[in-house]
Amino acid sequence: MPCKVVLAAEVASNYTAEIKSEVSQKETKPRLVGFLANDDIYAEKYAQSSSKHLAEAGLEFELRQVPRESLEAAIREANADDRVSGILVYYPVYGDDRDQKLQDLVDPTKDVEGLNVVYNGKLYGNDRFLDEEKTRKAILPCTPLAVVKVLDHIGVYNHSLPYGDHLRGKTIAVVNRSEVVGRPLAALLANDGAKVYSIDINDIQIYERDPTASINSHTATKTELKPEDVIPLCDVVITGVPTAAYKMPTSLLKPGVVAVNFASVRNFEPEVKDVASIYVPSVGKVTVSMLQRNLLRLFNYQH
Ligand SMILES: NC(=O)C1=CN([C@@H]2O[C@H](COP(=O)(O)OP(=O)(O)OC[C@H]3O[C@@H](n4cnc5c(N)ncnc54)[C@H](O)[C@@H]3O)[C@@H](O)[C@H]2O)C=CC1
Numbered sequence: 529m530p531c532k533v534v535l536a537a538e539v540a541s542n543y544t545a546e547i548k549s550e551v552s553q554k555e556t557k558p559r560l561v562g563f564l565a566n567d568d569i570y571a572e573k574y575a576q577s578s579s580k581h582l583a584e585a586g587l588e589f590e591l592r593q594v595p596r597e598s599l600e601a602a603i604r605e606a607n608a609d610d611r612v613s614g615i616l617v618y619y620p621v622y623g624d625d626r627d628q629k630l631q632d633l634v635d636p637t638k639d640v641e642g643l644n645v646v647y648n649g650k651l652y653g654n655d656r657f658l659d660e661e662k663t664r665k666a667i668l669p670c671t672p673l674a675v676v677k678v679l680d681h682i683g684v685y686n687h688s689l690p691y692g693d694h695l696r697g698k699t700i701a702v703v704n705r706s707e708v709v710g711r712p713l714a715a716l717l718a719n720d721g722a723k724v725y726s727i728d729i730n731d732i733q734i735y736e737r738d739p740t741a742s743i744n745s746h747t748a749t750k751t752e753l754k755p756e757d758v759i760p761l762c763d764v765v766i767t768g769v770p771t772a773a774y775k776m777p778t779s780l781l782k783p784g785v786v787a788v789n790f791a792s793v794r795n796f797e798p799e800v801k802d803v804a805s806i807y808v809p810s811v812g813k814v815t816v817s818m819l820q821r822n823l824l825r826l827f828n829y830q831h
Pocket residue numbers: 570571619620671674703704705706707708709710727728729730768769770771774790791792793810811812815
């Protein structure tokens with residue numbers, strides 16, 4: 529079976545028309561402010577990419593480059609500014625606990641990436657709505673959501689299973705456990721019924737729903753297993769290692785695997801196509817679509 533390469537643009541195109549038409553009906557346009565306080569070239573690329581695609585959809589975008597010492601004050605100012613509909617901070621800023629503080633400082637009503645503790649708590653607790661009546665959906669972080677949309681597009685989610693159980697029976701590796709992508713992504717997949725190996729530079733944790741627990745959420749347990757033990761077991765392998773030198777060894781992959789890379793560098797070797805059934809080399813364009821959708825959703829909640 530030849531490998532199918534699925535490009536992010538193909539998945540993103542599912543959303544473009546809908547977003548454009550919704551924006552065109554609005555008198556005032558939603559406005560996103562992005563704060564760039566690091567010198568990450570990929571954050572800058574993301575800023576350029578979002579700027580271009582938001583403009584194409586009729587959405588407003590303003591990039592504010594500030595030294596990281598001034599970021600707190602800058603976020604507070606944007607929180608209080610009625611002209612700002614959404615706020616995005618490019619991470620990592622400090623790369624430690626201070627980043628979580630920044631995430632929580634963004635007003636939840638303007639938090640386009642859903643990284644505030646309010647949304648974070650809902651994501652990890654598998655609570656998908658903001659209100660009791662279930663009329664307003666919680667905001668999910670853009671890249672984890674983009675990966676979910678990609679997996680859905682290529683048929684990994686089984687919609688004949690009950691809602692909330694679409695990934696039952698699937699074993700998935702997520703190589704990255706950052707607070708903005710890898711950990712929330714692993715939680716989302718586990719909350720939909722998958723067995724997830726969350727792999728980072730230090731260890732491996734297993735995320736899975738506990739069928740005996742009264743809560744609907746997942747558990748995380750540390751294992752002594754190594755990547756070479758768990759990768760061969762996985763139906764889906766998702767990578768997000770930010771170093772160009774890192775390569776997922778093709779020899780570890782199960783034949784027919786679905787391989788998805790969200791890092792800005794290629795984490796799979798070119799030979800991945802000899803083994804995988806589906807290969808998604810990047811998801812950036814879907815991330816931008818999810819950013820637009822989240823911005824629209826917050827704007828609608830504000831009005
Ligand atoms: N396409 C998109 O929409 C997005 C792409 N990115 C890209 O994804 C990558 C990761 O971004 P962040 O999560 O923000 O970075 P980060 O630096 O916060 O996290 C990196 C993660 O990779 C793990 N890691 C590093 N080396 C490893 C190894 N050898 N084996 C296993 N795990 C290893 C670390 O332990 C950590 O969990 C970057 O390339 C970034 O540019 C990030 C956000 C969105």
